[in-house]
Amino acid sequence: MTSAEMKPIETQPSSIELRDPLIVCGALRTGVRLVGALLDSNSGFASGPELPFVVTMAHQWRDLDATLGLNHEKHYGVSREASREAFRVAILKLFAPRLIEMRKPSFVLQSFAAAISLEVFGKLFPAAKFVLMVRDPRDVALSLLRCQWRNPRDGRPLPYTQDVQSGARFWVEFNSMIARSVGALNAPGRLLWVRYEDLCLNPGSCLDRLAKFIDTPRIDPSIAESSAGLVAHSSDEPHPALRVGSLDPASVGRWRTQLAGRDIAAIESITAPLRGKFGYG
């Protein structure tokens, strides 16, 4: 059999167009899965549980391109563009059956880790847009305390779920990386910041802004149970979803009544500079 006869293996009907995904990302407990479920319920987008290895694939492409891109071009006739396209298509093929099942044209990739790799995803998927979730670190630290998350390697509770100071430091570390990642992406028109608080307290205007950004008709604020269950499906990663429910205004500002004063002071001290930059006084 010659190379001409050895066709690529089809994993979906040729009628499916492999479109770059919408990428919803952000730190833990900021509403990433919530937005994924919303879009899966109410728009031309389908979502699914997080697939951590997709981030690894994206990094794999970046590393191969950086170390071997020229070599592959010179010795194998594989241009860097072709290499990128090969990885892009491989990832998009993972979502195709779900899109066919849901009869939807586009996929929402929800991923925490993608938030700190925006440049990689931005290059791998040149037409992708990004929704970046942020949330008040005081509510994030409180929310993390409720998570029974453990390191799968040693079974120990993850440190940032054990006390608010660790949770606050985690918020700072992760969001610092996000800020750098946004800078590296350097594509303002492709990125929309969404505050968890706006989503829960003013869903109408927030979702209108989101709909306009992703060029879709109005997004209803309801979440279908099937979408919530799917998006929250557990993997073997250490951060299984607690629950993806409806938009809950009561989840905003819980820190005011559920955290002790000294804990609030600790979080505010740790997160001060970055908290201000993210618009949280």
Next chain:
Amino acid sequence: MVAANLGNPIFIGGVPRSGTTLLRVVLDTHPKIFCGTELRAVHALATLWSSADQRSGQLLNDAYAVPSDSLRRIFADLIMSFLTPAWAKSGKARVAEKTPSNVLVFPQLHALFPNSPLIHVLRDVRDVVASRLERDKERSSSSVDSVGLARLRAREWADTMRIRREMLDHPDRSRVYHELRYEDLVRAPQQTLTPMFEFIGEAFDPVVLGFHQVKRNVSGTEEWSAEAVSRSIFTTSVGRGRTTLSPAELDAVMTEAGATLHELGYDER
């Protein structure tokens, strides 16, 4: 070997300095086989697939309707996307890929390409280490801990032998796994290559022994071998380790890998 294998890529691997480049140029000289310079991507992609399948396979099946075989084919296609353009341009019927580290993922490659021949090049660990130490010293700007390096290189050689054992125990072994020794290849090339070509479903063609007369690209670790494959097969490298390694280096090697060397039937003296 049966015709079902003909459309599947041939993968060659072995610890560096074991003769994989020599075998690669021999194969590439065959009128029916294209075997370009090292791709150096297969190991990473095969490892990534294996990890994805193990950790997310159930999730992909349940939530994404992507069963394990679909995931396998996605990654197999990804690997082939790197091989196919140059293969097509060559006009040859078969494609092979040689990167030494392929050997470390032979089990994964067999799962990804169930009908692909896997060829493992073996060589006496002492000669391998002697050759690698020579390069290690050349590349270092300061003095090296040669005994420590010898131990490390011997351990890396032993790691590939663990894969060998796994492949020898595999139920598909006789159909997909073939090994040949550098020493046999250089001492009796036609006798050694003929069964290998039969294994991959091709006839031996004496033109392959003229590999050194073909000008070709080399890259990656092949650059170490560029001179060696620009002349006809020679046997002077066989046994060099016993004379070029210091007693301390040799002792380190034999401590790490002596038992396996014995298992392979090499003379340990």
